[in-house]
Amino acid sequence: MFVILTYDVGEKRVNKVRKKLKEYLIWTQNSVFEGEITEGKLKKCLYEVNKILNKQEDSLYIYEIKTSSHIKKKVIGIDKSFDDIFL
């Protein structure tokens, strides 16, 4: 399935969270990851990120779309994958 994952995480934890998410998805905007992922891998990813988060302060939204044909993406301004630049 296709996943859009957005996050709002405290400064102390944000680098750890990003590093973990990069193992599973593509970093496409400052607070956004995207990618094709299996249900099993997503479960593992969220289990691991869960351990880093402070659930009273942080927030993770995971939007699951069964097939990417159900979604259309438009971009205004900069369109980049942060992974291209920093990895």
Next chain:
Amino acid sequence: MFVILTYDVGEKRVNKVRKKLKEYLIWTQNSVFEGEITEGKLKKCLYEVNKILNKQEDSLYIYEIKTSSHIKKKVIGIDKSFDDIFL
């Protein structure tokens, strides 16, 4: 249709952008808006936000999903609509 809109906008312009987006969608996470919107209204919204953005520095992603049944949202941590709090 259902829209997820994520943004990464320079500090000088971010309040203006948020204010404009709030006229059309619901602010659900620091960098995320969501909502049901018609194609015509989305076009108007993007036209107006477009005038505020610096396209060399800012970035707006618009994910369009025809029906919200095609998408499933999970939340880890804080789940809130910023609109509830600040409007």
